[in-house]
Amino acid sequence: MGVEVDNKEPAVELTEAETELYDRQIRLWGLESQKRLRTAKILISGLNGLGAEVTKNIILSGVNSVTLHDIQVVTEEDFCSQFLAARESLGKNRAKASLERARALNPMVDISADTQPLEEKAAEFFGTFDVVLIIGQSNNELLRIDAICQELGVKFFAGDVWGMFGFYFASLQRHSYVEDVVKFKEVEAKPNQKAKFEKYAVPVQREVNYPAYSAWIDFDANAAGYQRQLKKDGPGVILLGVLQKFRTVHKRDPSYKSREADIGLLKAIRDELAPKSALSDNSLEVLFSQISPAVAVVGGVVAQEIIKVVTRMEAPHRNLFIFDPDTCAGYVQVIGG
Amino acid sequence: MAAAIDGVLPGTLQELVKKSKVLVVGAGGIGCEVLKNLVLSGFHDIEIIDLDTIDLSNLNRQFLFHREHVGKSKARVARESALSFNPDAKIIAHHDSVTASQYGVSFFQKFDVILSALDNRAARNHVNRMCLNAEVPLIESGTSGYNGQVELIKRGLTQCYECTPKEKQRTFPGCTIRNTPSEPIHCIVWAKHLFNQLFGESVDDEDISPDAADPDAQGPPQEADAAVGGDGDGDGKKPMEEKEEEDATNGNVVRINTRQWAKDCDYDAGQLFNKFFDEDINYLLKMSHLWTSRKPPVPVSWDTLVPEGTTDVQPEFARQHHKVWTVEECAHVFANALKELAAAFLKQEAEGETLSWDKDDQPAMDFVAACANVRSYIFNIERKSRFEIKSMAGNIIPAIATTNAITAGISVLRTFNVLQAKWEQCKAVYARLRPNARGQFLVPDASLAGPNPNCYVCALDPAITLRIDTKRVHMKELRDDVLIKTLNMLHPDVNMMGTATILLSSEEDETTENDSKLLHELNVVDGTILSCDDFHQNYNLSIIISHFNAERDDPLFEVVADAKQLQPTKEQPKKETAEEETAKAKEERKRSANGADDGPSTSKRSRPTEIEDDDDDDCLVIEEDNDEDVMIVATDNLSVESTPKTAIKRKPSEAMEEEEDITEILDSSDEEEAGPTKCKRSRIEPSDLKIDPLLEVINID
Known part of the structure; x- marks a missing residue:
């Protein structure tokens, strides 16, 4: 699917109903962007709280279609943040359980559910999307899908939220976009008036290369050259490493049901991965389930990035995003070049 | 249940969440998101208030509402939808204005924390005052396009919403609108005034006819006779039919006649068009002094544009909102819109009602777009598409789901901090499109911003200086434009300081006879303290009057909020109670110890950063290298005796103790944050980025 092939104007025209519905956002990103959204096909795999938040935002923006993918069922934990699945759907497939409310958000978007395991999906499956977002998978699976997406020119995002902590990684290959650059011009002064300057925006076309997900796997947070950065930003990158390691080793995420024991396991991994890091015991207290407001922040950021990618307006962040719930800082790190 | 599942949150927080009572003010873009986050996080006791109903253009982000809800109460539908996420929650919905009198201080005091998600400054100011009074922490939030902001407001600890001056409302002098427009917005404002003259509630200061009293129209004395209508006394040839009356004081054509005249000529498109765009323009041309240094307007007449009369059907181009209509097309749109509006108006009029302008009402918007563009054409101003005119006429702030979600998420995370009394963690957070030099695009402030000791709202004895033309401003305007619109009071009473003279009463009819009097006629002159x-609002304010003679393009008044310059702190508290004096002195010592108090207007903590006026909110970037705070320094050099103290309504003594404690925290955090603030602190309000927020209050987030 289309990466650089079509920089030409999308062929669709918006209907009057669409123009009216999307009025407030068209005033922000313009008609052209709205038309590009109108053609975009998105895969969201992993319909937990984060999946639900991104799904909501993406559907509201007016994309062409969203495929909700999940093999898991709705559990009590989803009550903390997965608002697309009704409480009555406990035990049902999460993607299917989310369909009804997802569709109600915007009847103009084509929404479907897919419950086949990702491992069974052939490469062509991913090729039918413009953007793929994978939530809740192991690093191995993320690497595999990212490699397929690289091959097919599909934009790849991986993201997760643990409790109040969250991240995403964007693997966008070569991405071109338009960015407004603010300039000043002298306004034609009337006689007897001093010169005035006016701000105006010039759209500039740019192109950036994004490293693959493997760049994150290869990244060494203990490298000497990285320590200053780490001190400035806080230990978010370390924490992400710890949580992903936990998932790899224990084949699950920390659970509120075994809260104390899992905090112990997390500490052990931390002490092994980054013995002298600034990652405090306190920050291991809020990593359970998915806490709605934090999910809303990360889900908002991820959805906005997907919109940027689809509309090719403004630079997508490059390329690892960390949300620090302690300070509410959200920052990006360039991983791999 | 819900996060709500035990064990998900740390135990103490879980308990606090369960037993807290919270109020959400506003059920728009942020409010919907906040409400969702609250119920999913396990809050059980929630009230939500919003006076608005659901509009189609809300649905791209206010996700608790669907198509079938259009026209229904936002607060009630939001409640229903949120309950489906967590049926265990108890939510009370108020379909009402938060400024209504039943929501007094005692209502606000019921809550542990209040989250405001409002779309306009007036309501924000009001909620700010109520929360300060009720001593309830307020989490204030707002978005505009990609920009969002969340801050804690807590009495004595942080700056309040009104501690920093807001971007001035952009207003336009009457003569610019009526005689010499030079920007599209001038023509748009004129067109909205024209709508009101013909169909709306009759509004003062909204004349659309040429203003013969324009000082610029007065030539040098020896030439004055030559300029028709340039004598300023209004006895030149009138722009309208001779039977019209003249308002002797300012040369206005009495507006009721415009409306009657239009009705009398049966809303004939050609006649109306020619009057507004041909005859009135010709009249303006005769005020020749206006055009000595300006390009004169070129009148257009109906017959040249629409030779065969108008068509009944709405032509295709009228629905092309992104196209800039030709002046001929504007004439067609004008005729069609006029016909529809006239019919609607006559129907309303029969019931004693009028029309009110609404950007989402098609003929009303068409009418303004067409008239604004014809006038722009006449004055050689760039014409705009209907889409663009709608933005300007309706003060539309762009709004997207993602920024609202992010902002609301941060609001509720801050609520967790507030419940745990982790005040020092509640630094303001800004959402931005592009990352700063540190790579942050969700940017927390480096420190809590403390209260501005000179704030005219949250200071102990607030005072402002009002520069005002006391010879041209009437009492009614002091009330409506200064006290209500600018200083955001609801029902002000005004006394002459130190006397029993009531100049303005909030009781109906008590001081009506003063309404039409000029301030100086009521002895409100330079140096008067009101x-x-x-x-x-439980709010007292001393206003020190400083008279000035306003020039043609000057606004008639200006509020100088920093009263400190008029009241040197050292000599001030003579008449205050001992208790207050100690507290103040203590506070001052602490500030001095931190080097914060090095003279007026320079305390970094309490001084605002100036933001650039930026109408293009989609490309607003806070530049990192723009580091140093720009201080706003008032330049007024007046010196006035400190104001005598009046009775203070608020100030329970615990409040003072609490304030002291908090000052300690503030101080210690001062020390930690000794270095220069890394991120530029600025307050981006949706309303700051608008073109003319006063014209209409809009309903966005």
């Missing part, structure tokens, strides 16, 4: 009081 004592203003709003009972509902």
